[in-house]
Amino acid sequence: MNIPYEFTSSQEVIAAGTQYLLPTYAQQPIVITGGSGSFVYDMEGTSYLDFVAGIAVNALGYGDKELADTLKQVIDGGITHCSNLYWNPYAVEAARLLSRLSGLSQTFFCNSGAEANEAALKLARKFGTLKKGSNAVKIITMEQSFHGRTYGAITATGQPKYHQGFAPMVPGISYGKFNDLEDVASRIDAETCAVMVEPIQGEGGIIPADPAFLQGLRSICDEHNLLLIFDEVQCGMGRTGSPFAFQQYDVIPDVITLAKGLGGGIPVGAMTVGPRAAGILAPGDHAATFGGNHLAAAAASVVLRRLEDPSFLQSVQHSGAVLTRRLEQLKETRTSVSGVRGTGLMQGIQLTVEAAPVISACKERGLLLAGAGRQVIRFVPPLVVSTQEVHQAMDILGECIPS
Numbered sequence: 001m002n003i004p005y006e007f008t009s010s011q012e013v014i015a016a017g018t019q020y021l022l023p024t025y026a027q028q029p030i031v032i033t034g035g036s037g038s039f040v041y042d043m044e045g046t047s048y049l050d051f052v053a054g055i056a057v058n059a060l061g062y063g064d065k066e067l068a069d070t071l072k073q074v075i076d077g078g079i080t081h082c083s084n085l086y087w088n089p090y091a092v093e094a095a096r097l098l099s100r101l102s103g104l105s106q107t108f109f110c111n112s113g114a115e116a117n118e119a120a121l122k123l124a125r126k127f128g129t130l131k132k133g134s135n136a137v138k139i140i141t142m143e144q145s146f147h148g149r150t151y152g153a154i155t156a157t158g159q160p161k162y163h164q165g166f167a168p169m170v171p172g173i174s175y176g177k178f179n180d181l182e183d184v185a186s187r188i189d190a191e192t193c194a195v196m197v198e199p200i201q202g203e204g205g206i207i208p209a210d211p212a213f214l215q216g217l218r219s220i221c222d223e224h225n226l227l228l229i230f231d232e233v234q235c236g237m238g239r240t241g242s243p244f245a246f247q248q249y250d251v252i253p254d255v256i257t258l259a260k261g262l263g264g265g266i267p268v269g270a271m272t273v274g275p276r277a278a279g280i281l282a283p284g285d286h287a288a289t290f291g292g293n294h295l296a297a298a299a300a301s302v303v304l305r306r307l308e309d310p311s312f313l314q315s316v317q318h319s320g321a322v323l324t325r326r327l328e329q330l331k332e333t334r335t336s337v338s339g340v341r342g343t344g345l346m347q348g349i350q351l352t353v354e355a356a357p358v359i360s361a362c363k364e365r366g367l368l369l370a371g372a373g374r375q376v377i378r379f380v381p382p383l384v385v386s387t388q389e390v391h392q393a394m395d396i397l398g399e400c401i402p403s
């Protein structure tokens with residue numbers, strides 16, 4: 001096979017990367033070139049059990065045959081992209097599957113989580129303008145949230161550290177206290193058009209919303225004619241054991257935003273809306289050149305169809321339950337573990353010590369983990385992870401966590 005790079009070792013890649021890539025990432029010195037199931041391999045053939053999964057992206061793990069066959073079929077057809085000036089059956093199919101799985105109505109496709117959230121912010125302002133008047137453009141998001149790195153999404157992100165050096169932010173966005181309904185309610189006025197929230201805060205430290213909080217937000221949004229937007233970029237797409245996290249909360253949002261797991265590793269984002277938010281955006285209001293192109297939408301359809309298979313989600317629930325049990329055991333036996341949070345295959349442990357050295361020690365033993373804040377380790381493996389692999393990961397973690 002003709003490999004389109006000239007490097008023969010990890011060292012060469014890292015040296016050239018340090019020279020040619022802007023240093024926006026604090027990268028670990030691992031060069032991943034292959035994968036199978038829940039494992040990835042570096043250039044020298046060292047294997048790692050991957051509990052990061054591209055940060056909750058590689059839902060089907062590595063080397064999924066159906067995904068690979070479908071993508072090959074699209075590529076062999078000669079059209080990976082052909083513009084939204086024309087209809088594309090893959091995008092229509094993916095949108096139909098999203099409606100079927102979510103119960104919502106219509107989808108806009110884009111390329112990432114940040115873009116999906118930009119679409120939601122714009123939709124919210126047009127909704128406010130149309131339904132409540134030209135001043136109704138204020139949006140409330142949550143402290144400790146994360147919504148992406150573009151200007152709207154980073155402003156919506158309620159963590160000042162992400163804003164530093166990039167002022168001024170987009171006007172009209174304020175931050176309520178997560179899980180504090182009274183605080184959010186106190187920020188609503190006649191100019192508010194939407195509330196945006198992650199059902200489980202991911203980057204903020206794997207912090208689930210209380211059901212009463214999301215249900216209360218639904219009532220407040222109904223009362224004040226606001227759009228309720230759930231950012232399910234990280235917690236959606238089967239990660240919690242149901243197709244979407246909101247389905248475990250007995251709350252139906254007006255808008256969900258998706259990306260990460262949606263394409264199983266192919267970049268694709270989506271904003272899916274229910275009836276209150278449909279009919280707001282008109283032709284010309286919003287667009288993305290690549291949004292839902294043939295290749296990306298075909299990938300999304302493969303993942304979405306997998307979510308329709310009850311045994312797939314049962315397996316997520318089962319592996320997730322084993323993960324919870326093993327993490328709870330660690331909490332009982334190690335004073336450095338002070339909390340276990342999350343659900344399904346989106347979980348985290350709160351440490352009383354820094355996460356980085358633990359993550360580093362696990363990497364040396366062949367387990368990849370990511371942090372979510374300085375003292376939280378997050379567990380977001382491929383959704384196809386087996387219970388045996390969960391045990392294997394937890395055994396390694398047990399060797400690396402201080403007492």
Ligand SMILES: Cc1ncc(COP(=O)(O)O)c(C=O)c1O
Pocket residue numbers: 111112113114115117146147148149198202203231232233234235259260
């Ligand atoms: C909840 C949430 N929203 C949005 C984003 C941004 O997604 P992307 O990096 O694809 O723009 C992320 C990324 O971590 C996320 O976790």
